[in-house]
Amino acid sequence: MLSMSGFGRTGPWKDRVSYGQTLQAWSGFTDLTGFPEFKPSGPASAYSDAVGGMTGAQAVLLALIQRAQTGRGQWIDVSQMEAMSSLLGPLVLELSANNTDVQRTGNREHYGRGAPHGVYQCQGEDRWLAITVFADAEWEAFSCAVGSPExxxxxxxxxxxxxxKHADELDKLVGSWTSDQIAEDAMHLLQQAGISAGVVQTGKDMAEDDLHLRERGIFQPVPDAGGVMRTIERAPYKLTLTPGEVTKGAPEFGADQDFVLREIFGVSDEELAEMAIAGAFD
Structure with missing residues (x-):
């Protein structure tokens, strides 16, 4: 049996209320997200929900292995906050080993392994390109790809x-090059040179223009309850034997009400009529 809560089933915070924003802040993620000259911004979504779910799945698999070996089941207590903070282990080690409290670095790499390492504005409204260069050989390839400027x-x-050491100046110079480029063209140019570069895609980019995702079949049109075709995102993995498929969208609100009440809860016709008269379904 798995129990998952914000802060776990024990400890002084076990009864506290939490949502994704709370957990992300308490775990340290929010403090590390954003630019150093601005306030913490935090992840754009309830990241703790996804991390907690994956942590719970891993814990269940471990318990199933133990059950297969011993025949005994067990109770699993998962704290979403601890699941989040476990991803920041190297930062705790940095404090322990070097007495260094890691700060927000914007789009730069926390451990200072390379430059340029950032997101650079391109032609058009709100179009950006992420570029990462670590090794000197990559820098040489980058320089050649952008035309070997002085x-x-x-x-x-x-x-x-x-x-x-001169990352600020380098960012400005790289940005001066990208500002004259179409993001997609610059990405292809750098990728062909072996440089890690990717367009900062919007939802529209992904759903309508991304040829790779289209080829992978990640998006699928399905009819909703009213017969209108809607685009949904499929599972991000492919199983060779049981790939699965979605044939229809979610039902309208209350569409399965009668089935649930009659077949699952055993509510009689008379009781349903009384509930309807009382406005229970309004």
């Missing part, structure tokens, strides 16, 4: 260490 030959950017 600034790319500057000694300030000749090594990883020097690029990190």
């Amino acid at each position: 600034w790319a030959k500057d000694d300030r950017f000749s090594t990883v260490a020097s690029r990190l």
